[in-house]
Amino acid sequence: xxxxxxxxxxxxxxxxxxxxxxxxxxxxxxxxxxxxxxxxxxxxxxxxxxxxxxxxxxxxxxxxxxxxxxxxxxxxxxxxxxxxxxxxxxxxxxxxxxxxxxxxxxxxxxxxxxxxxxxxxxxxxxxxxxxxxxxxxxxxxxxxxxxxxxx
Numbered sequence: 568x569x570x571x572x573x574x575x576x577x578x579x580x581x582x583x584x585x586x587x588x589x590x591x592x593x594x595x596x597x598x599x600x601x602x603x604x605x606x607x608x609x610x611x612x613x614x615x616x617x618x619x620x621x622x623x624x625x626x627x628x629x630x631x632x633x634x635x636x637x638x639x640x641x642x643x644x645x646x647x648x649x650x651x652x653x654x655x656x657x658x659x660x661x662x663x664x665x666x667x668x669x670x671x672x673x674x675x676x677x678x679x680x681x682x683x684x685x686x687x688x689x690x691x692x693x694x695x696x697x698x699x700x701x702x703x704x705x706x707x708x709x710x711x712x713x714x715x716x717x718x
Contacts, residue, residue, distance in 0.1 A: 589618060591620075591621070591639060592620050592645055593636045593639060593643070594621070594623070596626070597656040598656055600648060600650035613707060629662075629663055637667055646660065646675075647676060647678055653678060658691055661693065673694045675710075675713075676697070680696055
């Protein structure tokens, strides 16, 4: 084998052996809701499960959330809403993702969301909603099964 063939073979082999990029998730607290303990717990559980997590902190506008998601090239946005504004905030995020041509970013969330509203939000494209009592493992398992990383 000539040295150039060896180099080509090594390069081809290393390309197939490269690990895929970790799934990137932006966790956000939209609106005026100041209850961030749950969002922080979810962010830590996702990070501990091997995902790359960006936590935006409190009082984020839908525009701030979508801009951060696009800039950070995330695969998903997890919204935590306890304020009752879910029927305003989730649709605003979904609309902005469409506007920015970033509909490939999946949106999921949780909080105090009545059962009747869950169906409406899913019709708008929200992938999944977790209500009080959902376990960390059920959320992590759902993300593993439903969110794919970009290559």
